[in-house]
Amino acid sequence: MTRRAMNYTNVQAEDPEIYQIIKKEEQRQKEGLELIPSENYASAAVLEAMGSILNDKYAEGYPKKRYYGGNQFIDEVESLCQKRALAAYGLDPKEWAVNVQPLSGSPANIAVYFALMNFGEKLMALQLTEGGHLTHGADANFSGRAYKPVFYPLDPQSQMLDYDVVRKLAQEHRPKILLAGYTAYPRTIDFSKFAQIAKEVGAYSMADISHISGLVSAGVHPSPFPDMDVVTTTTHKLLRGPRAAVIFSKRATLKDGKSISELIDKAIFPGLQGGPHEHTIAGVAIAFKEAQTSEFKTYAAQVIKNAKALAESLMAEGLKLVSGGTDNHLLLVDLTPFGPGKGIFVQQALEEASITANKNTIPGEPASPFFPSGLRLGTPSITTRGFKEGDMQQVGKWIADVIKSVKDYNYFPEKEKRQAEIDRFKKELANNEVIAKVRKEVNEFCSKFPVPGIE
């Protein structure tokens, strides 16, 4: 990937306020550790394409079938992106279609539901609080209102998928779509088992591989291809592309005699979206080109090595991990040994120490989604910066030190008591010596690892 620094001379000249904000964010990214598992750094080439004049063109429709004129070069961009997306997963264009127009992951998933289900039909997935995604049928989301969600649980002991339970529930509820793919699941997913179960109950099988699509394309996580009917992924996580998404679908799978690929295209446009963002699609094309390099394959393997090393380091510090470890790019720290609902304190304390991670529910969450009991960590960003296994011991120690330094702040179910505790925590944060020490060390350490796109 091109790691050259971006220069923002035009922004600086025309809008110094925005320029200053960009510079502050650059500084934050440079001096801190980014451990949110869904984030990464796009290459300078990806960023440049997104900032290009391709932004200026309206292109409703698809290559060679546009509503407006002047799209001969835009067609080239979108066709090239489709070709590279399929190649990144070794897919034959005669068997697989790909739609590269979704604006991001949520519209991609909604488009699949819109194409394949009538309102009120059943969508079976893992619940958000167990590690699923908002668009996998959560109450607060369109997917949970327009369709009828049926959730399969994780095994309460192992905190991993139990395919027998998935099968039993699928047989009982006979969903229209059976969905696999998660945002906070640290273990390997056996997509072929999901596809088999879907077949047995007459459901469409769908994988949302947004979190692991870079691992799949690099061959370090089992693939949902060719088993699943539909595969969605965002392009800005491990894949290091623009904020966007793509939908792969099996041409031969039919709904009411029509190919689901045609129905998905129609669901995106004119169903849900207008003009596609072709500047972003150009960036996605570059990301899929980068994903096919040997450098990227080495990177993806290193992401997993780093996550495993970080897991070891955290456990050696006495922290508990959901499922006892990780097979992929992310880890979920179970903070309940210190008490329920402590994610908010830990997230803020880490941020104060220049370590960005996110509070997260854990399976069987004992507190609440707003005051969850877990911490989600991931290695895609720090691996892009060049961190190796040896560095993970130090990273784990910093995280553990910070967590332990705030472990005695408590979550109270009663609103007033809770707010008083949060206020006390915030007041005392500035005087927390452990955090001050970790921040200094993190800032010094990070200065040795450049961030792509930043000087």
Ligand code: DSN
């Ligand atoms: N917000 C993303 C994540 O962090 O996993 C999913 O949409």
